[in-house]
Amino acid sequence: xxxxxxxxxxxxxxxxxxxxxxxxxxxxxxxxxxxxxxxxxxxxxxxxxxxxxxxxxxxxxxxxxxxxxxxxxxxxxxxxxxxxxxxxxxxxxxxxxxxxxxxxxxxxxxxxxxxxxxxxxxxxxxxxxxxxxxxxxxxxxxxxxxxxxxxxxxxxxxxxxxxxxxxxxxxxxxxxxx
Numbered sequence: 001x002x003x004x005x006x007x008x009x010x011x012x013x014x015x016x017x018x019x020x021x022x023x024x025x026x027x028x029x030x031x032x033x034x035x036x037x038x039x040x041x042x043x044x045x046x047x048x049x050x051x052x053x054x055x056x057x058x059x060x061x062x063x064x065x066x067x068x069x070x071x072x073x074x075x076x077x078x079x080x081x082x083x084x085x086x087x088x089x090x091x092x093x094x095x096x097x098x099x100x101x102x103x104x105x106x107x108x109x110x111x112x113x114x115x116x117x118x119x120x121x122x123x124x125x126x127x128x129x130x131x132x133x134x135x136x137x138x139x140x141x142x143x144x145x146x147x148x149x150x151x152x153x154x155x156x157x158x159x160x161x162x163x164x165x166x167x168x169x170x171x172x173x174x175x176x177x178x
Contacts, residue, residue, distance in 0.1 A: 015057070083107070100117065
């Protein structure tokens with residue numbers, strides 16, 4: 001058995017496609033050095049089950065966590081948890097609000113206690129953006145002028161203000177000094 005002094009205080013586990021979520025994960029880890037930092041491919045369900053608390057980080061796909069993270073979250077039961085997300089859409093918009101509701105519902109289904117959450121805009125994968133530029137105007141993802149404006153704004157995110165906000169959010173909840 002591991003000595004209490006050497007045991008991690010928790011686990012930060014993330015998945016990242018463009019580097020946005022990874023950058024936020026590293027910013028959060030900088031104020032929570034007692035937490036282990038792992039990616040979805042390298043973490044085991046046993047490590048998640050053994051962690052005192054788990055902070056999940058993911059990019060948003062179709063209004064919820066990206067598939068590998070969603071699967072891990074669905075397996076997590078009865079834990080103290082928190083989450084952070086990056087998304088290409090406006091972080092104050094309806095898509096972001098639905099995502100937050102979806103993740104809260106997903107985690108509540110496993111009888112988990114969500115201690116805090118954070119989300120910010122991130123730049124969209126360029127391949128996805130190129131595909132979206134080709135869709136029919138009747139498609140719900142058609143690049144309207146508002147959506148194009150949001151995507152352009154997202155090219156500069158996450159930025160230092162996003163990192164600072166994420167660090168402040170998790171440091172406040174988990175008692176770390178900034």
